[in-house]
Every structure is written in C-alpha cells, then in structure tokens.
Amino acid sequence: MSTEAILVRKRVARLHESAGHTGTLLIVLVGVIVLFSALNPRVFATPLNLQSIGYAVPEIALLALAIALTMSSAGIDLSVVAVANLSSLGGAAVAIAxxxxxxxxxxxxxxxxxxxxxxxxxxxxxxxxLIAYVRIAPILATLATMTLFTGIAIVLTRGEPLYGLPETTLALGVQTIAIVPLSSWILCVVVALLFLLMNRTGFGLRVLLVGASAEAADYSGIRRSHVLMGTYATAGVIAAIAGVLMSARSASATADYGASYLLLAITIAVLGGTNPSGGRAPIVGVAVAALILQSISSGITGMQISPYIYQIIQGLILVVVLVLESRRGRLGWLSSLMSRPVPDGAALTPPAEPATPSRRERRGARTP
Incomplete structure (x- = not known):
C-alpha cells in the first residue's frame, strides 16, 4: 500500500474518532443545560442568560482553538493570551490615533x-x-515569548488600559444577528474555516502528519520547519481575533486581560478531543467543549456558588481527561513537549553501523 493511501486511511479514521468524541460532547452539553435549567430555571434557562453565554464563549473558544492547532503538531502555545492582549493593544492604539x-x-x-x-x-x-529553526522545546519557547509579549504590552501602555475604541469595533462585542451575538457568528466562521483547513487541505494533512510522526513526515518529503511556521503563525492570527473580541466586549484594551484564560483554554482543547501528543485536532469538538465549560460557569454563577468552585471543576476535568489519556497510552506528549525538535531530515539519516574488524585486528584480539 502506498504512503498516500495510508495517510488517507489514517485521516479518515481520525475523522471518525473525532466525530464520535464530538457527539459525546454534544450529549454532555445537552445534559449540562438540562441540569442547570432544572436546578435554576428562572435564571439559567432565560434568553438573556443564554445570550450572555454566547457573548462569553467566542474569546475563550478561539484561544482554545489556537492551542489545539499547535497541539496537533505535537507542540503547544502558552503565549496565546499574551498575543491576544498585545494584538488588541496595538490595534486599539492605531485605531484611537x-x-x-x-x-x-x-x-x-x-x-x-x-x-x-x-x-x-x-x-x-x-x-x-524559535521552535522550528532554533529548535527550542515548544513549551519553553512559548513560555518565554509569553513573558516577552506581556512585558512589551505593559511597557507600551505603562500598565494602563486604552479607552476610546471606534464604535464599529465595539459593535463586535454587543451587536446581535438573529438574536445570536455577532461574536458568536465570527466564532462559527473561524471554526468552519479552520475545520476546512485541517481536514480538506494539504497543509492540514501535513500538520497532522508532523504531529503524529516526525519520521513519517521526513520520509514523505515534508519540510517540518515550514509546517511549524505556518502552524504557529495561524495560531497567532486566531489569538489576535480573540484579542479583538476581548477588547470589543470590555470596551478597552489592557495588557493583563484574561490572566486566567490559559489554563481554561488548555482544558477546553484537551476536553474537546485534541491529542496533546499530536496527530488530531477536532475543531468542532473544541468549540463544543468551550460551550460546556461556559455553561457550567454560567450555571454556577446563577446559583450564587463561589466562583472558586468553578476553578476546582476546571482542574478536576483536566485531571480526569489526563488520567484517561494515560490509560490509553497517549501521555508521552509530556516528554515530547520538553524535547528539542529534531532538525529537518534528521530522521532520514540511519544510525551508523559499527565497523567490521579486519582479519589482523581479530587475530590480535585472540593473542593473549
């Protein structure tokens, strides 16, 4: 069987697996909505509360999608929140000027x-x-840039928020189309485009192949450095869209907005079915997972339960998912994230075979 045929079969299998996981998440989402609607029908089941969920989901879902995209290449991006804040500040400063x-x-x-x-x-x-050419481990590279981007944002604004955004920008955070918030429609468009990118284009196939097996990618002639550059560049654009929506919803741009979003975004990405060791990126599943966690947050808030309970629930969900991943033998991503990326083509070089000793050397070895 040819390499292309094997890749097509693997992609079809991943699509079926992702579809099954997404279906399970949809059932969980319905169960969460029914549960909180029964516990607090006067608050949770109201159109106003459901609309507020629609306002809150897009920004965190976009951040989770950016992380899921990098995870699909067997990496991770811890700088998505910092990128979102820096992007929103830069765009806001130019628009205000x-x-x-x-x-x-x-x-x-x-x-x-x-x-x-x-x-x-x-x-x-x-x-x-930093990851593709300098070959720094993804978790360390993006941890460094997270600090760098946040520091740049604080220096440029002296830690003060920017106000006075254009009304057109603010409309992205308050306007609705057919009762649904405009930001939710933007999320749907991004999800659709990203789904097509990852499942219907050669770039998406290369990203998944690099994440699933770097050696197979080398044997297929794929330039991993180009794939990684495209992957993290796309994640940066998605994070910037999230930053625009964050500034539109809060009517300001700050350097420290969404400080607690990183752990939540990682939780959503893993809960959505993303394989942290690479090779799978269920885009729709990540969006549904964001709806689930935001619905839980809204239900807890509506019942006037301490918000710290929601943080505990986030941690428990992440622990449970990681336990399930380890039982399925897919927790090797922890070591892969800390490892330095292998240069392009390095996997194609076979290990050197030991030299065969000559007859004189063998005769000398037998002499006492």
Whole structure:
C-alpha cells in the first residue's frame, strides 16, 4: 500500500474518532443545560442568560482553538493570551490615533483590526522560528515569548488600559444577528474555516502528519520547519481575533486581560478531543467543549456558588481527561513537549553501523 493511501486511511479514521468524541460532547452539553435549567430555571434557562453565554464563549473558544492547532503538531502555545492582549493593544492604539486625526470610525476600526491581525501573525512567526529553526522545546519557547509579549504590552501602555475604541469595533462585542451575538457568528466562521483547513487541505494533512510522526513526515518529503511556521503563525492570527473580541466586549484594551484564560483554554482543547501528543485536532469538538465549560460557569454563577468552585471543576476535568489519556497510552506528549525538535531530515539519516574488524585486528584480539 502506498504512503498516500495510508495517510488517507489514517485521516479518515481520525475523522471518525473525532466525530464520535464530538457527539459525546454534544450529549454532555445537552445534559449540562438540562441540569442547570432544572436546578435554576428562572435564571439559567432565560434568553438573556443564554445570550450572555454566547457573548462569553467566542474569546475563550478561539484561544482554545489556537492551542489545539499547535497541539496537533505535537507542540503547544502558552503565549496565546499574551498575543491576544498585545494584538488588541496595538490595534486599539492605531485605531484611537486615527480617530483623533479625523479619520472616519469604520475606516479606523478596520485598520485597527488589520493591525491587530498583523501583530498576531508576527508573534506567531516568532514562536514558529524559535521552535522550528532554533529548535527550542515548544513549551519553553512559548513560555518565554509569553513573558516577552506581556512585558512589551505593559511597557507600551505603562500598565494602563486604552479607552476610546471606534464604535464599529465595539459593535463586535454587543451587536446581535438573529438574536445570536455577532461574536458568536465570527466564532462559527473561524471554526468552519479552520475545520476546512485541517481536514480538506494539504497543509492540514501535513500538520497532522508532523504531529503524529516526525519520521513519517521526513520520509514523505515534508519540510517540518515550514509546517511549524505556518502552524504557529495561524495560531497567532486566531489569538489576535480573540484579542479583538476581548477588547470589543470590555470596551478597552489592557495588557493583563484574561490572566486566567490559559489554563481554561488548555482544558477546553484537551476536553474537546485534541491529542496533546499530536496527530488530531477536532475543531468542532473544541468549540463544543468551550460551550460546556461556559455553561457550567454560567450555571454556577446563577446559583450564587463561589466562583472558586468553578476553578476546582476546571482542574478536576483536566485531571480526569489526563488520567484517561494515560490509560490509553497517549501521555508521552509530556516528554515530547520538553524535547528539542529534531532538525529537518534528521530522521532520514540511519544510525551508523559499527565497523567490521579486519582479519589482523581479530587475530590480535585472540593473542593473549
């Protein structure tokens, strides 16, 4: 059987597995909604509360999708929140300056959003370069850039939030279309595009192959450095979109917004069915997992239970999922994240065979 046929069969198998996991998550989502609707029907089941969930889900779901994308390549991106904040600050600063110079509101908003996306792209390329070319372990590289990007954001703004965003930008956080928040529609578009990218394009197949087996990727002629650069650049753009939505919903841009989002985003990515050791990225499952955890958060808040309980639930969910992963023998990702990436083509070089001793050397070895 050819290599291409094997890859197609593996991709079909992963799609079936992801679809089954996503179906299970949908059942869990329905169960969570029914449970909290029965416990607190006057609050949870109201259209206003459901709409508030729709406002809160997109930003954390986008961050989780960025992490899931990097996990699918057997890496991780701990800098997504820092990238989102830096992107939103850069875009907000440019938009506010253009408004003060007399530029129209829609144009200033559009330019600000484009600047935010470019900043996210550049941050993603920096992460990709450190991992693909400098060969720093993903968890260490993105931990360093997380501190770097946060420090840059604090220095540029002196830790103060930016106000006065264009009304067009603020509309992304408050407007609705057919009762559904506009930000939720943006999330749906990103999920659809990312699903097509990962499951219907050659780039997505290469990302999954690099995550599943670096040696197989080398034998297939795939340049892992190019794949990793594209993966982290895409994750940076997704994080920038999340940053724009965060600033639109809060009507400001700050350097420390969403400080608690990182653990939540990782939990959502793993709960959604992402294989941390690489090779699988169930995009729809990650979005459904974000809905589940946000519904739990809304239900706990509506019942006036301490918000710290929700943090405990997050930790328990992550522990349970990791235990299940370890029982299935897929917890090798912990060591893979800490390992230095292998250079392109290194897996193609076979180990050197020991030299065969000559007849004279064998005769000398037998002499006492």
């Amino acid at each position: 253009m408004l003060q110079s007399g530029m129209s509101d829609p144009v200033a908003a559009l330019v600000g959003i484009l600047v935010a996306l470019v900043i996210g792209l550049v941050c993603g390329l920096i992460n990709g370069a």
